[in-house]
Amino acid sequence: MSNELLRAPAEVKYADELDWLESVDDGPKPFSWRLSPKMVRLFILGSERADGLDREIPQKWFGDRSFVERAIVTLASDRGLLLIGDPGTGKSWLAELLAAAISRNSTLVVQGTAGTTEDHIKYSWNVSMVIAKGQSRQSMIPSPIMTAMENGVIGRFEELTRSTSDVQDALISILSEKYVSIPELDEDNIVFAKPGFSIIATANSRDRGVNDLSSALKRRFNFVRIPVVTNKKSEAEIVRFRTEELLRRHNIELEVPPTLLDVLLQSFADLRAASASATSDDERLESALSTAEQIGVLEDAILHSNFFGAAALTSQTLASSLVGSLARRSPEDLAILNKYWHGVIEPRSKDAGGEWNGFLEGGRQAIATLS
Template sequence: MSDTVLRLPAELKYADELRYLAERDSGQRPARWQLSPQMVRTFVLGSTPAQKLDREIAQKWYGDPSIAERAIVTLASDRGLLLIGDPGTGKSWMAELLAAAICGDSTYVVQGTAGTTEDQIKYSWNIAMVIAAGQSRDSMIPSPIMTSMQLGAMGRFEELTRCTSDVQDALISILSEKYISIPELRNDNVVFAKQGFNIIATANSRDRGVNDLSSALKRRFNFVHIPVVTNKKQEREIILFRTTELLERQQVRIDVAPTLLDVLLQTFADLREASASASSDDAKLESALSTAEQIGVLEDAVLYSTYFGEQRLTPEILGRSLVGTLVRRRPEDIAVMNKFWHSVVAKHSEKHQGEWRDFMAGGQDAMKVIEG
């Protein structure tokens, strides 16, 4: 199956690890959980020597362990979990890992958008079956959230604040009453949530003010904030882990020189500093400059090196990929990047020469192409 599916969900990708942890799990498990909270933590954060497991469990989410622990505890409670943070901080990945470890299925997902309707949260109808035989449980199409309620599993709601307020509020009765009424049916017209059901939602902190959550809905969630990673060592581990995972799908492997990764990390750190001190939106890049975007830059550079380069990652290609990935608005982003390149990157080039000089040249070439 892994040869034909573009991206396996966490419960399939790490099925061996989940089976192993379940076999050795002697901890107390909440109702219908496949692992105890302690083993869920191990699955997400990796094993330690103190656990004395005869197999190493890889770390999959990088961050403060207390964040993962609070998320796990919340899901064992009566309240929903809302993971909130800037784009690219790993909210969705954390949600997927938690659902995979707790119920063995992370695919009961509603993707929030401006066009999401209440039907997509609760249920809809198979029109052909309704015309042929009328409304019944058989002609009803349950939403992923309703399905997770029926199974006692984890339902996921991505980008909650992208939905309109009336759609968001459809979750209030689900989270508080733990059932969905079906007024179109006379009998068997209530779907009750089984033990083990909960909701893991994510929200982009940059979307505040788009569709703010109501006070009633906020009360039914525990908020867990996922901070932007600022520790370079931690960010390096995240970038290498995720980039390697993405490139494995393409059956591509090119070793990235540690010094080139240092160039990438330092450039993003400098860009964030410049963005924080900018006087207006036009004076900073539109990009969120997240860890996820660093992963995108590195993946782009490695693939370019594989197909059109010398089968090795060079500073020039990294510079071109960074500029090509981050410059989105014309002419605003070009102006911002040009200023940054001729001040900050130029200073690194003068001081360190070598890779910084070639990196600078690659970025300048990319800007010339974009400017036309």
């Protein structure tokens, strides 16, 4: 089934793994959890030889083990979990994996925006049914959060700080009282949360000041801060993992040379260092330079090579993809990239040669085209 979907949710994509883990799991399970906490951690972080399993479980999220363990413990305590960090740190992916392992359903999601209303986290009404038969539980449309409450599973709230204070306040009673009242009904007018219900929310740490969380709502969540991946080995594993998924999804047989991956990682490390030392926003790229953006750059280069190239990834194509992806403001970002190409890439290509020569030329051409 997962092959028929553009992007299968984790519980569909890894259904076979989850079925197998459930069949061998003899650990204690909180509430209505499908897997024990140890198996949830193993599903997310992958198996090791010491686990003594008959089957290898690949790692799906790359980060500190303590973050995953704290997240699992929070959900086992029925408190809300807030994953906070910079864009591209894997918050949403971790939330999806947790919901898939615990509830086998990661799709009960509310997306926080300026247009998100209280109805999106509580309920709304089927207008035609209300006109025909009046207001009743049958004519009510439950939100994903209410559905999670009724089924005792995990609900997700993406980009919590992008929603207004009214919406955030509505979450306080849900997290505190664990029920939603329906004043329009005379009978059967309270929906109680079943054991196992909890909420995993995500928040972008760069959104401070958009809609700051109230102290009351903060108390209802345990915070887990997900840092930007700075370890080059870990970042390479993430990019390689995601790239292999991309190649499988598109049925592309194209090799990503390790030397080109090193060029990509080093370029992002250089640009991050330059951004950190910049004294004004005009001297910083608008891009967050996250691992997710690295993956996007590589994906763009792979698809371009597959459809318009010689079915081989080159350093010129990679450079063109990087410039095209990161040059969002004109002329500010183009000036920053041009300075980087002349001040860093050009000397490096003279000293190291190899893939850096093609990377230098490809970037120059891309910058000239966009200027």
